[in-house]
Amino acid sequence: MLIKQVPDIEKVRFDVETGRVDRSSAPAETNPFDLNALETAVRLKEKLGGRVTVISMGPPQAESSLRDALARGADRAILLTDKRFAGADTLATSYTLATAIRKLGSFDLIVCGEKTVDGDTGQVGPEVAEHLGIPHVAYVCEVREVSEDRILVVSDMGDKYLFEVTLPALITVTKDINTPRIPTLRDVLKARRAKVEVWDADSLAGYGETCRFGLQGSMTLVTRITIPSEEGRRGIIFRGEDAVERLIEALRKEGFIP
């Protein structure tokens, strides 16, 4: 199960001058979609046994998201943190995560969120699957059946489709698949004492090429950020008695009403 810690999107500030996102301007939280992914994994474990391992790549602070995942039912947590992982685009991120999974050894199913609220690409999941050479299904909104070697899932691609996938496999899940549980106080306290393993780039050396991590392994570069401009918007506000008439007039001018 892969989770990412993200800034609270309602509070985070952007510096257009320097083209930087000031992550320290907002409290961090677990990517909302990843809570659905975690819930999916924990429910499968509760039904079928097995263990849920959570992996996150990020700065040392991301440990708190992993601890929260332990409180929500994960059994093992691994934080990939190293300066050499920094500056990664989706290609380098997915490669690093896949390398860590290879180091982990065997697994049946990898569950990811549909996308992150910051990177907002939805690419990391399918890219991890490709690096590992396993099949994937994206936009899973329902897990119908699971057996030892296969899983039956519904994928929401506008219309909904049923797929059977041979394990090991990867799925990315939508927010509609479940409602994540709230951890109990007891679980939170227990997770506080639990161990979060920390892996750096060197510890992955035997499982992948370290030159494909971080900035070095990234093929895309953000050259600039801008704030979406509402300049083209007219911003005409009507109030009072004749507001509706004036709106109708405006819609007529725009050609929406004869």
Added chain:
Amino acid sequence: MSTSAKGGVLVYAEHENGVIHPVSFELLGKGREIADRLGVELWSVLLGHRVKRQAEELVYYGADRVFLYDHPTLEVFDVVRYKHVLVKLVRETEPLVFLVGATPLGRSLAPRVAAALNTGLTADCIDLQVDKDGELIQIRPAFTGNILAHIKTRSRPIMATVRYRVMKAPKRDTSRRGVVVEKRPGEALETGLRFLGKVSARRVNLADADVIVAGGRGLKRKEDLKLLEELASLLGGVLGVSRPLVDEGWISKDYQVGFSGNTVKPRLYVACGISGSPQHLAGMRGSDVIVAINIDPSAPIFRVADYGVVGDLYEVVPKLIEALKRIKGGSVDG
């Protein structure tokens, strides 16, 4: 037309049962522009079974060369099998740019191809520009649409998925001529994926809608959605909603607009009792004309609106309906 069979701009032609997704035509339009700027050919690739006729269509919309993989093993979309074919094609032909529609299918397929090729991929672009140095700048929303990131790619091909309805499709020109290159997909290896059929069809396709009238938490009861539905149908459009109404169980998710729902780009978007959260804006900011009806003059939705009415939707919407009915009635009478 240059004769080089290397280094073109490649557009993935998405289709369902032989019906080409309009985003593919839009990409051919943009692809033509980029190819001309770079002085290379425009290519398209089509995978499926009994889709030969569609290959010509792609030429009519601007492709110089269409790589056609028409084979029974490609009849249904299998992300792994399709990936194999595309990776092989890219290795053979070495396109400079490879564009895919940012549809659910495209967003599942493109990352696999990019990872296999170890190349950069930019998701969900809303603009592509060739700068003065001949570099492709890809512009995409990030941080739930709060910012626009301008992105360059240092590997080849430059890959991007591009949103539906942000580019203009060229005019269909049946006099255009191009080359259709018939290709073989190679051996169909076991992929571990088995498509078992469609479970359900969406109730509404908001992505295609020209007019959307959307309701939010300003609505007091589920029944009041009917009011907005009536307004929508008078404007020739369909109903949309903000997420809380879906969470309440009032309506199917198919109608949800926003970050975890549909991205829409109608000509007219009317937001009724919607505050304008970043997650909602992320799904509708690109609409041509935005109208907001909200009781709270400080609601953020007004900041993206072309026209706003500060008022109670329960007064404003019925008045609008009445006025529109009068206009319609009038036009019928002559």
